[in-house]
Amino acid sequence: MLRIRTLASVSALALAGACSSTQTSATSAATPVSGPLPLKYAGPVTSAPISAQDLMTRLYVYADDSLQGREAGTVGHMKATAYIADQVRRLGLAPAGDNGTYFQNVPFISRRFDPATTLSVDGSALTAFTDFVAFPFRGASPRSIDGVQVVYGGTLGDTTREISADQATGKLVVMSAGRGGRFGRRGAPNPLAGAAAVAVIAGPQLSAQELASGRSASLTLKPEPGAPTAQVTLYVTESAAARLLGGSPDQMTVGATGRTVQGNLRYITTDAPTRNVVAILPGTDPALRGQYVAIGAHSDHIGLRAAGPVDHDSLHLYNQQRYFITDNPSGERLTPEQQAQQRERLGAIRVNLDSVRALRASRPDSINNGADDDGSGTVTVLEVAEAFAKGTVKPKRSILFVWHTGEEKGLLGSRYFTDNPTVSRDSIVAQINIDMVGRGAAKDLAAGSERYLQLVGSRRLSTELGDLVETVNRTEPMPFTFDYTYDANGHPENIYCRSDHYEYARWGIPVVFLTTGLHGDYHQVTDEPQYIDYPHMARIGKLVFDLADRVADMDHRPVVDKPKPDPKGACRQ
Numbered sequence: 001m002l003r004i005r006t007l008a009s010v011s012a013l014a015l016a017g018a019c020s021s022t023q024t025s026a027t028s029a030a031t032p033v034s035g036p037l038p039l040k041y042a043g044p045v046t047s048a049p050i051s052a053q054d055l056m057t058r059l060y061v062y063a064d065d066s067l068q069g070r071e072a073g074t075v076g077h078m079k080a081t082a083y084i085a086d087q088v089r090r091l092g093l094a095p096a097g098d099n100g101t102y103f104q105n106v107p108f109i110s111r112r113f114d115p116a117t118t119l120s121v122d123g124s125a126l127t128a129f130t131d132f133v134a135f136p137f138r139g140a141s142p143r144s145i146d147g148v149q150v151v152y153g154g155t156l157g158d159t160t161r162e163i164s165a166d167q168a169t170g171k172l173v174v175m176s177a178g179r180g181g182r183f184g185r186r187g188a189p190n191p192l193a194g195a196a197a198v199a200v201i202a203g204p205q206l207s208a209q210e211l212a213s214g215r216s217a218s219l220t221l222k223p224e225p226g227a228p229t230a231q232v233t234l235y236v237t238e239s240a241a242a243r244l245l246g247g248s249p250d251q252m253t254v255g256a257t258g259r260t261v262q263g264n265l266r267y268i269t270t271d272a273p274t275r276n277v278v279a280i281l282p283g284t285d286p287a288l289r290g291q292y293v294a295i296g297a298h299s300d301h302i303g304l305r306a307a308g309p310v311d312h313d314s315l316h317l318y319n320q321q322r323y324f325i326t327d328n329p330s331g332e333r334l335t336p337e338q339q340a341q342q343r344e345r346l347g348a349i350r351v352n353l354d355s356v357r358a359l360r361a362s363r364p365d366s367i368n369n370g371a372d373d374d375g376s377g378t379v380t381v382l383e384v385a386e387a388f389a390k391g392t393v394k395p396k397r398s399i400l401f402v403w404h405t406g407e408e409k410g411l412l413g414s415r416y417f418t419d420n421p422t423v424s425r426d427s428i429v430a431q432i433n434i435d436m437v438g439r440g441a442a443k444d445l446a447a448g449s450e451r452y453l454q455l456v457g458s459r460r461l462s463t464e465l466g467d468l469v470e471t472v473n474r475t476e477p478m479p480f481t482f483d484y485t486y487d488a489n490g491h492p493e494n495i496y497c498r499s500d501h502y503e504y505a506r507w508g509i510p511v512v513f514l515t516t517g518l519h520g521d522y523h524q525v526t527d528e529p530q531y532i533d534y535p536h537m538a539r540i541g542k543l544v545f546d547l548a549d550r551v552a553d554m555d556h557r558p559v560v561d562k563p564k565p566d567p568k569g570a571c572r573q
């Protein structure tokens, strides 16, 4: 699942350890699929039925530390996609990527802030990594800041004293950090959108985390010629901010003008190719096999933790609690009384940390394994593929399996695939997307249960498809209780726009998005295979299999009876 982008939202968790991730080994083929699960596990060979056992075997491979968090454009993600391609080759699926292979190459670049960058104000130099640091960004090239006027923009997250778009456009806007947060009010145009750059005041010195972020590379799609320039975010020290503004921001009104900055931000760019994995199960009906039911997940995740290792066990317990304290499943804050109740649970959980410590020593961890996001979807799609390839159910239409890259970078792999499809775009009759289908139990979220499943987008283009999901669900041995909360128009979590299905929907292809939802370990090093609910995930896999089979055997395509979005426009939930 793609993260909502906010500035300065990377809050420092002071739980740092000192070395890289280490795990102890506890491997046994007889390990149960639920209850306390091991940190490492090598399961038996997989078989045709979609099973919790197979999913567990696959996910402990796919979310292993050796894949280094599977960031698109890295070696770890190349290994991950090699695993998927090897699996579908063994299943005998037809390759449907470039040049008769299972891979569709997606041209990524790596872009890193150049530490030799110098800026100056009033003739004196600002030094990179001492006075300021610039973050990686997406887009063609950074907007020029050479000769640009500096203005004071107020405090991040303070919408009562907000700079206007007129005051910000074309300027270098210096912002006090406050408690971080998004620019502007939700739903309103961002007043900083037209700024040449935004500089956030870090503190007396740049923190280790800010320096680490400045050293990290952004991996993104190679820009098209003539692509628009991008706004860069900088972190500056208090003294550098005072030099840029010509005085302390404490005395300044919002919109007050400062000095002029000289010089430009420079970046070092190299190629970092990545790839989608695309495979086809041919349909049995000669008249229908030229049409496809697409099933997808994203193969990538977010790589290593930029700020270094943290203690895994205490972070996991903290994350579980944090999520329960602040949020409920509809994304609303809990009442003070509910929060107090949840804090009482925190006390109990602290006791549990002591019992974990009795079992094993502190485990420093810096790898975002992405077991749920979206290892769970990736291995579930593999299980569905295996069930079709080895089983007796043979659908009339073809099934198109796509494991997308670069979802975490902004749905880039699915955008690339739907802009450059390897089958005719019009031949895709529906897309079923699964992203984060491994949690959703009562311990993960307040509304969670073994029947919990969120559905998003299923009636946004085709009422018929939305109805069909419900019909198929009723035939399952243990039907799910669908939660449509996150499908509401304008829902603040914006889930409809945050995973790969939208890239299909924008072309008018009906979609169904299935997920067990956000949880405390989302985008943390603690998203690991031992916390996954495998029986729950297996039942979701079976539902996806049955749904795909039903759509593939229909005597007509799912009817599109709702307006299609503008494929080049912005997504609106």
Ligand SMILES: [Zn+2]
Pocket (backbone or CB within 6 Å): 001, 002, 003, 373, 408, 523
């Ligand atoms: Zn994600």
